[in-house]
Ligand SMILES: NC(=O)c1ccc[n+]([C@@H]2O[C@H](COP(=O)([O-])OP(=O)(O)OC[C@H]3O[C@@H](n4cnc5c(N)ncnc54)[C@H](O)[C@@H]3O)[C@@H](O)[C@H]2O)c1
C-alpha cells in the first residue's frame with residue numbers, strides 16, 4: 050500500500066498535481082490537505098476510474114494529522130506564488146512559516162515519509178524542512194527533496210525547440226544543477242543527451258541559458274498577476290514523485306536532478322565540494338534514487354568554462370539562501 054499526500058492540494062499546482070497522482074498506478078491512497086476546498090477537490094477526483102482512494106482534509110478536527118497518518122510520500126505545493134516584479138525570495142516571508150508548520154506536522158505524524166518540497170523559495174524552504182526535522186530528532190537527509198524538475202522539463206523543451214523538433218523533448222535530457230531560482234539554476238548543456246547544433250552562436254547560447262534560468266518569469270509575466278507556473282509544475286511534480294515511487298518499488302538506476310542535503314551522501318558531497326570550491330549544505334545534482342531515497346549524489350563531472358562561470362555565480366547566492374532558511378528555524382519557536 051502506498052499513500053501519497055498533497056499539502057496545498059486545492060491550489061493552482063495542487064489540483065492538477067492531485068489529478069496526475071490519482072492516475073498513477075503506484076498510488077493506492079491519495080490524501081489531500083489545504084486550508085480551503087479539499088473536500089470538493091477530493092469528491093471530484095474520487096469519481097475518476099483509477100484505483101487510488103481519495104480523501105480530502107481541512108485544518109479542523111486535526112486534519113493535518115489525519116491526512117499525514119500512514120503517509121509514504123508527501124508533496125508540498127502550499128504557499129503563495131509570485132506576481133510580476135517579485136523574486137522567489139520575496140515569497141519567503143509568508144511561505145517560510147507555512148512550510149515550517151507543515152513540516153512540523155510531518156515530523157510528528159509521518160517522520161519516515163519522503164518529503165518533496167515545491168513551495169518557493171525552494172533553496173530556503175528545503176533547509177527549513179530539514180531544520181524542523183532536526184529539532185524533532187527525525188531528520189533523514191535521504192528522504193527530503195527539493196523539486197527542481199520543472200527546470201529540467203524546461204531545458205528539455207527549449208533545447209528540442211532549438212533543435213527544431215519538439216517531438217524530441219521527451220528524450221532530450223539536460224542535467225540542471227545548483228538550485229531553483231535565477232542564477233542558481235545551472236543548465237549543463239554540454240552534458241545534454243542531444244548536443245546543440247555545431248557552430249551554435251554565443252548569443253544564442255546565452256539566450257538559451259537565460260531562458261532556462263528565468264523560465265519562471267516568462268510564465269509569471271504571461272499570467273499577468275494571476276500567479277506562476279501551475280500546470281507545467283504539476284506535470285514536473287508528478288514526474289518526480291513517480292520516479293521516487295518507482296525506486297521505492299525496487300526499480301534500479303532511477304536518477305533525477307533534485308535539490309538535496311549533501312549529508313545524504315558524504316562521498317558525493319566530498320567530490321562536489323572539490324568541484325564547487327566550497328562546502329554547501331544543499332545542492333541540486335543528479336541523484337540516484339532507491340527504496341530508502343537518495344542512494345548517491347553525482348558530482349558535476351566534466352563541464353565547460355562557461356558552465357564553470359555559471360556555477361561560480363550560483364554558489365554564493367545558494368549559500369545565502371540556505372543560511373536564510375536555517376536561521377529562520379534557529380529563531381523560530383517550534
Ligand atoms: N518548485 C517549483 O519549481 C515551483 C514551480 C511553480 C510554483 N512553485 C511554488 O509553489 C507554490 C504554490 O503555487 P500555486 O501556484 O499552487 O499557488 P496557489 O496560491 O494557487 O495555491 C497554493 C495553495 O496553498 C494553500 N495553502 C496556503 N497556506 C496553507 C497551509 N498552511 N496549509 C495548507 N495549504 C495552504 C492555499 O490555500 C492554496 O490552495 C508557490 O510558492 C510557488 O512559488 C514552485
Ligand SMILES: O=C(O)C[C@H](O)C(=O)O
Nearest residue numbers: 131169264265266277278
Ligand atoms: O517562477 C516561479 O515563481 C514559480 C516557479 O518557481 C517556476 O520556476 O516556474
